[in-house]
Amino acid sequence: MLLQFLSTARKQIAVAYGQKGGKDNVAILENLVQLRHKFAKLLGYTNYADFAIEPRMPKTSRKILEFLEEMSEQLSDVANRELNILKDLKIKEEGNAQFGMEDLLYYIKRAEEFKVDLDVGEIKQYFPVGLVISGMLKIFQDLFALRFDEIKDVDVWHDTVRVFSVWDASSSDLLGYFFLDIFSREGKYAHTCVVTLQNGCLCSNGTRKVPAAVILSQCPKEFDGNSALLRFPEVVRLFHEFSHVVHHVSNRATFSRFSGLRLEGDFAEIPSLLLENWCYESISLKMMSGFHQDITKSISSEACQSLKRRRDLFAGLKMKQEILLCLVDQIIHSSENVDIDDLIKDLHPKVMLGIPLLEGTSPASSFPRIAFGYDAVCYSYIWSEVFAADLFVSKFKDDLLNQHAGLRFRNKVLAPGGSKDPLEIITDYLGREPSLQPFIQSRTRNSL
Ligand SMILES: [Zn+2]
Incomplete structure (x- = not known):
């Protein structure tokens, strides 16, 4: 009875939270995006994403969409295994296999309690x-x-x-x-x-x-x-x-x-x-x-x-949630007149392993980064994390205080500052094109 009550309350809270900002915010965002497209066209670009991304590492919006889609696909295996653990936990606690977005954070937190033996108060000492x-x-x-x-x-x-x-x-x-x-x-x-x-x-x-x-x-x-x-x-x-x-x-x-x-x-x-x-x-x-x-x-x-x-822990699922919002950011800034709510409803189950968007919620209404500061470049953090993981695994992981590797990094990657193309700097340092694999493998190894 109590578990049933908690489950219902969890859903009510998740729906209320997912409506934060409301329909007004979505309308404001759609208007903002159209104005951005108009601005980019005045400068000779096809859409706002092309304008915003031209000076950045990926250079084109297409490249970012490919990057996000590939990340999502490559993380699907580990994210599926993580989701099965959470579903099992839900069956164990509630006897109910129906798993929705309202359950995700709650059961990740519950699973962390079982899987990580860490006293935060003691660590601080x-x-x-x-x-x-x-x-x-x-x-x-x-x-x-x-x-x-x-x-x-x-x-x-x-x-x-x-x-x-x-x-x-x-x-x-x-x-x-x-x-x-x-x-x-x-x-x-x-x-x-x-x-x-x-x-x-x-x-x-x-x-x-x-x-x-x-x-x-x-x-x-x-x-x-x-x-x-x-x-x-x-x-x-x-x-x-x-x-x-x-x-x-x-x-x-x-x-x-x-x-x-x-x-x-x-x-x-x-x-x-x-x-x-x-x-x-x-x-x-x-x-x-x-x-x-x-x-x-x-x-x-x-x-x-x-x-x-x-x-x-549960890095696959957490990253997929982030990828979903980055995809929305990239799609609305590279195509005109997209209905944001329809787009999220369509993308959600595709990225989140079949879990539908929670009915009545609108994640775009409370996603400040997409509205200002990171418009068309929300992908940037994931992009940087992937490159950082490649550098760490390839050059430092097995010898963290290797001064030879450190000095080489200082001279080749840090010293040029903004005077060289960043992709060239990293490719030259690695001796090859950067890869997604070290990030995917490290998260796959440590996430369960
Ligand atoms: Zn920083």
């Missing part, structure tokens, strides 16, 4: 902020043959801000500077991000102007007089953002215009997504962790495994 920062700096120095020297007694905007010079470890050439402004204080910008302060370039007298960047975050500094503890997602976020700093200071482009983080949109996130992997491997995670009452005791290998497992 292994990440005192000071230790995370020093371990992170050491990993980047070791991997990329860099040396970070802290500069003391220098005027900065707050006494918790630290500043470092960056040197090439073998030649001792000065490469740049970065500021760590990671602790929270009143009135400070509330997000974790990187801001470039100066781009590098070659000056007319033959000297180099070096780049500088600041990483901003809102980490707590102390707790009860001790170094504050970071939640694991905060560790990953810091590591991700610091990768942008290293990309910035490694840049050796001739012109300032192509320096810094002025990178083609699909390329900008690839190095940071690649480097996030170091937060999920024991050897590197142990370098950034230590029990807060005894920092010689680093996080256990089992806990590292569980963190990775939690990241990848």
